[in-house]
Amino acid sequence: MSADNPDLAIAQAATLEPITEIAERAGVPAKALVPYGSYKAKVDVRQMTPSGKQGRLVLVSAMSPTPAGEGKSTTTVGLADAFSLMGHRTMVALREPALGPIMGIKGGATGGGHAQVVPMEDINLHFTGDFHAIQIANNTLAALVDNHIHQGNALGIDPRRVQWKRVVDVNDRALRRTVIGLGGAAQGVPREDGFDIVVASEIMAVLCLATDLKDLQERIDRIVVGFTYDRRPVTVEDLEVGGAITMLLKDALLPNLVQTLGGTPALVHGGPFANIAHGCNSLAATRLALSLADITVTEAGFGSDLGAEKFLDIKSRVGDLAPDAAVVVGTVRALKMHGGVAKTDLATEDIEAALRGTENLARHVENLRKFGIEPVIALNRFPTDTEAELEAVLDWAKEQGFRAALSEVWAKGGEGGRAVAEQVLAAIEQDEPDFHHLYDPVDGIEESLRTLAREVYGAEDVVFEDRAPAQLRMLKRNGWDTLPVCVAKTQYSFSDDPSALGAPTGHVLHVRDLVPRIGAGFVVALTGAIMTMPGLPKEPAALRMGVTESGESIGLF
Template sequence: MQSDIEIARVARKKPVLEVGAVLGIPPEELAPYGHDKAKIGPGFIRSLGERPDGRLILVTAINPTPAGEGKTTTTVGLVDGLNRIGRRAVVCIREPSLGPSFGMKGGAAGGGHAQVIPMEEINLHFTGDFHAITSAHNLLAAMIDNHVYWGNALDIDVRRITWRRAMDMNDRSLRQMVGALGGVANGFPRECGFDITVASEVMAILCLAEDFDDLERRLGSIIVAYRRDKTPVFARDLKADGAMAVLLKDAMQPNLVQTLENNPAFVHGGPFANIAHGCNSVIATKTALKLADYVVTEAGFGADLGAEKFFDIKCRKAGLTPSAAVIVATVRALKMNGGVKKEDLGREDVGALTRGCANLGRHIANVRRFGVPVVVAINHFTSDTKAEIAAVKDYASRHGVDAILCRHWAEGGAGIEELAQRVAEMADGGQADFRPLYPDDMPLMEKIETVASKIYHAGEVTADKAVRDQLKAWEEQGYGGLPVCMAKTQYSFSTDPNLRGAPEGHVVHVREVRLAAGAGFVVAITGEIMTMPGLPSSPSAERIFLNQDGHIEGLF
């Protein structure tokens, strides 16, 4: 059996200018990065303003398990399937982070015969967007310390500098540290630390900005520190916003690549879903909607995180209206949610599967709460039995939705045509009545409680007085209308990653809140979530190398 990277390596790629031509993008409006990837020029994007929008389709999933769900694979496969049945469709997904690529999760370009290519480059440096975001983030950090060093005219309280540094790699040793050691020439020693680039507010800003002017405005609105009188210091106070925007000039332009079946794919932006809002860029999504009849996008991790943030943050702020949603599930993952150990997943166990379907049922109900019609995609594994597949279909039917078996990993677009047909019918049927979970004017703590109770089915939300006071202070400063971005484990509806299925009545403790004033949301950090992950005991990096032909091996 060929690996993902072997399948991608032998793919027959079209020149990227031909891929753009399918969408009506003139060659002069594309900036090629080699022969198979390009950036779309801002002038062309501006020219699309009066065109009608296509249908927006979200692909989400059940809570992830080590057994795998294949959400990105299904997203890519669905676009291939839609094009096979004669629908003009484009895929919009996030760029992978180097941290997971060299850690445990692997890349994010799909898999099997449902991938975006060039797979190796997408999963590594790609067009340099993440490097630009990291540089812009760290330029701001350097300018903060430099301002303090040269007299601190803004009266920054060095104990209340909130802007950390960033790098696109998992490195637990950088989470908390002391910087500027070594004497007077190196500045004022203070406690600091690093976040992974995909958790940076600069990443969120790039993915939510409508255009270059909006990008610069949002960058200037980043709160980096507080003065001794506790008033905020913004990036624009340091005159950093202009230079940061310059570093992001090219990164703001969406990246165009293709699927294995040569269908157009936009891969742009990449905030994590458990510690950020988990969606590809607004500018890529809106551009795709002007160029295609159907745009299929994904949200990170399970629907409790990714879909909720897609609806409550991205769609709310960008004025997007989704027409349909797909929830991806696998028999293996449902059995794990029903209590089966990973080593026993190859054996048929309809009882455990049925118990685990409670997780699927919770996600179905949650997506419906937003007024979006739903279909379930069963991502097929060869170990699945007829009885197990029938049990998932029966469970979904009893919950009023279709569950369709999909073989796109093995067969590409041909293996997912049935789902493509059903999705097109749903999107065209006008069944969607999209509505966010909570209104803008709801108090911030109530927004957090609403997500916890209605989406996670928590029995209680706890937070220290300092957290509640901070939320009230932000409301008094005019930030009360922002949505909330929950930082929570992706493995469970609760904050305990080991509590699978569909738990109820659990406690969600908010241990910290952060104001992302530039991005336009308030982050509520729960449980043991870290904004700088660590590598596992045996990281994927140990198995990635160049073979004797100069080809990369080990990426997945």
């Protein structure tokens, strides 16, 4: 038992149901179940007969995150368990955790307290090997590109314009910029290169947006790995290796089935980060859940300006999805930080600071309203919150005309999520659906970015600097400037400045690079100082981790 971490201790003490029973409850036939031990499995959707069913979809987002933590995954899991307790056939669909942040500072992504998906240790560590498969597929493609150049370069790839980077599931700043091919002619062609983290790989995005194996290979074939000396794009199809890369991913494409502590079936599959990628679990998992359950609860990374916007403008567009309701998670702790309180002082009651911070929460609610969705605020309770603070925030929400309820799922599991669940059900039943995307990609990358900057980030304009102007011309030259845009931006602020808390307005969004992800079907806009390979903090979480003689993890969170 891990006494140093209540989340881990609760997960380790839980009695899990066999995955075969969870699958039966979910409606997954035995022939479609591919067990990975007793408590996790993959679902082979090819072995299932389409039901034609389309359940309700609830999207969980949050206010701008802070180092204090908001508990978005915890709220998502607890809300799903609340629906189950209320008699609704429910599934939850989540992203897989990445090892880099687990060993760094962010931690895992299985929820917390009595609102977790389990087996927590397996899911947070190697799980069913999906991330390893993505890493190997990505790096195999990188090796094939460099081998092609070394073996005569029939396609005329310019080594200075190779776009495809290697990846690793570790936060390793030393690998951001590298030189490869040193040591003589037998070691390849020397060139500058670099590594991204696995969750930033286009292979991750492709896997999470693919509908089946055929679509997966078609997307892989469209991936642009570089450009020729005369600046023509070179694709995986040109290299004739799409089949090999798809083969490496054939099992990883299958959604993973686990369970919550409340026994709700959970699909945990795919894991692109929302600050550097599109931030949503796989489309395959979401569609499977919708075909099996009356209510599917899913989350998108970070706040409405990142994961939710990308879910609604990218994933929903690709998958023809339309959320029936949305939840915005907020906490008194985060509100106080956005209201000017230091992290070290959050345990001290400060109602005025919490109310000042509501400007951030209100912006996220208004953002979702712009998509035609009326969200519910879930005020996630922490032990240090006072009754006066909680009451003040709920009163503020009522005065603003926002639906809101207290969430106590960390301490009480599904029972603590009933109040939020009731508000969500009311929203589904009472609100007229009017979901729409925020921009039309055919208007061009520049217009799409300006719409996001003004409507979602509160910015005045967009500035294209560094490599961005040349990349914009390249996108137009190749006909890629009418793809959706995936903004890589700090999660801590509506602006590209992580220190600008609250709800800043009138700022400028600085776009420094535009990267075509043709296989995924979008263009990544790098803003501010955002990195696609994070670094470890001064005291990484790995310093507190270990394993007991019986094989139980210590320090995992």
